[in-house]
Amino acid sequence: MLAPTPASPETVGMSKAALDRIDAHLKQRYVEAGRFPGTQLLIYRRGKIVHxxxxxxxxxxxxxxxxDDTIYRIYSMTKPLTSVAFMMLVEEGKIALDEPVAKYxxxxxxxxxxxxxxxxxxxTRPPARPMLIVDLLRHTSGLTYGFQQRSNVDAAYRDAKIxxxxxxxxxxxxxxxxxxxPLEFSPGEAWNYSxxxxxxxxxxxxxxxxxxxQFLKERILDPLGMTDTGFHVPAAKAHRLAACYSADPGGALSFHAADRKGGLTLQDDPATSSFLSPPAFVSGGGGLxxxxxxxxxxxxxxLNGGELGGVRLLGPKTLKLMTSNHLPGGVDLPTLSRSMFAEAAYNGIGFGLGFSVTMDPAKTLIAGSAGEYAWGGAASTAFWIDPAEDxxxxxxxxxxxxxxxxxRRELRTMVYAAITESNV
Known part of the structure; x- marks a missing residue:
């Protein structure tokens, strides 16, 4: 797939000085302070890489x-790819969103x-209604994650290593x-990351x-030329896998021991990582x-409506469906959530079919656009797509x-502050 060309920020309505300010912020507040080992930031607007x-x-x-070629564990940023793969099958008429999960x-x-x-x-008690396929895509299924540490059901997940x-x-x-x-709740009654x-x-x-x-590779990764994406890192690329750390104020890996503000503890050594071999459990929720x-x-x-370089993953109407808020009653995440953790937890944010969706930027108290969709990963990775601002x-x-x-809040604030010509 042909890579996009770089352009100066000013040619696409952004400020270079404001973007440089983000790098200074990341360097001083996070890298030099020992909070992050390193960072990589990419900003694309109006068809160009501007930063x-x-x-x-x-x-x-x-x-x-x-x-540039560092390989990262993207954890839950796997979820959008899995959701797109599933919706490709929906488009082919092989399954529908309103069908009961028990059918399959x-x-x-x-x-x-x-x-x-x-x-x-x-x-247990019977659910008020059956779990539907759409409940899985929008996390209203009644399933959970063991790390939620909230209920006896979570504990059962941990015991079973699910x-x-x-x-x-x-x-x-x-x-x-x-x-x-058992389910945490009757499907459709609440939102729970799971x-x-x-x-x-x-x-x-x-x-x-x-x-x-195999489906993901043949239908998405290979056609798009995403050759460095997979559920494990092959031996020839192992030297490019980043180390993963846990945030630890007392960690021994702070950059400035005399003025320690952060701290890191090695969590996954790239030389011995489990990501170096194919997993038995292929996680569509967090394995890439x-x-x-x-x-x-x-x-x-x-952003291009489901197609790039002649490779079409989805039709634009399907993508529009995926990036609309699907939470029952049209409410936002905090209203419906029972989750102890999510990669997005702001007022004014709903959830679609694999992404969080900004419904009302004013309620988030962060600059942005209605219709922006996003998610993040457990190791602090993040992305968002704003169709209104391209x-x-x-x-x-x-x-x-x-x-x-x-x-994530800081990045959103600073990236939107760098826009000098809004599309809306």
Whole structure:
């Protein structure tokens, strides 16, 4: 796929001085302060790359600098790709959003809703209605993540090692285990961040009659030329995999020990990472690694109405459907959420089919546009696409958890401040 050409910010209605200010902010507040090992920021507007910067280290211990081809664990930024893959099958008439999930996963036909108890002696009640396919895509299914640490159902997920975090079992074993654990709530009653997108990946494989990872490669990654994106990093590219860290105020890896404001602890060494070999559990919710350039290619296809360079993933009407708010009652995430964690938690933000969706920028208290869609990953990576402003922003680093610092809010504020010619 032909890479976009760079252009000066002023030619696309942005300020170079304001964009340079973002780099200074990242350097001083995050990299030099020891909060992030390194950062990579890419801003694309009106068909051009107007800002691309890298600083700090991809691997602090080995003093490997962040490079254009650094490979990152994108964790939940996998979810949009999985959702697009699924909607490709919807477009082909092979499955519909309003069908019951149990039609395709009969093991779940008798799933109940949690009332009381602990595994395996749960008390349950029947759900008010069946779980629908759309519930999986918008996280209103009643499923959860074990790391939520909120309920006895979460605890049962941890005990069974269900989900992308533990990388245990296979997609089929996840489906089998979930058949024995009740739902957190009746489908459609609440929003809860969950393994729902892993289930979507399972369904892609089942409906397409091929392994999910093969479908993603043959239908999205290869056609778009996303050659550095996959569920593991092959040996020939292992030297490009960044180290992953956890935020730790007392961490030994601060850059300035005499003036420690941040701190990092190595969480996943790229020399021994599990991402160096194909996983048994292929996580559509959080399993991919990718470069910034590859993720830009995917985002460009979305911004362009589902097509790029003659490769069409989806029709523009399908993409419009995906980037509309699908939360019941038309409410925003905070109104419906029971989740202890999400990659977006602002007022005025709804959820579509694989993305958060900005409904009302004023309620977010952050500059932006109605119709902007986005998500992020557990290691503090983030992206957003703003069709109104013809804008894509991608940010990469490798620090868990993504809630450690308000970097996403800061980036949105500063990127929108750099726009000197608004399209709306």
């Amino acid at each position: 691309a910067s890298s600083q700090g280290y991809a691997d602090v211990e080995r003093k490997v600098p962040v490079a 996963i009969p093991e779940w036909k008798n799933l109940g809703v949690f009332v009381a108890g602990t595994a395996p002696a749960f008390m 989900g992308a975090v533990e990388k245990a079992g296979t997609l089929q074993s996840m489906i089998d285990d979930l058949a024995r654990i 393994v729902s997108t892993d289930v979507i990946g399972y369904l892609v494989g089942k409906i397409a009659d091929m392994p999910f990872e 690694c990718a470069t910034t350039a590859d993720y830009l290619t995917f985002c460009r296809a979305l 804008l894509i922003t991608i940010f990469m680093t490798q620090v868990l958890p993504s809630s450690a610092y308000p970097i």
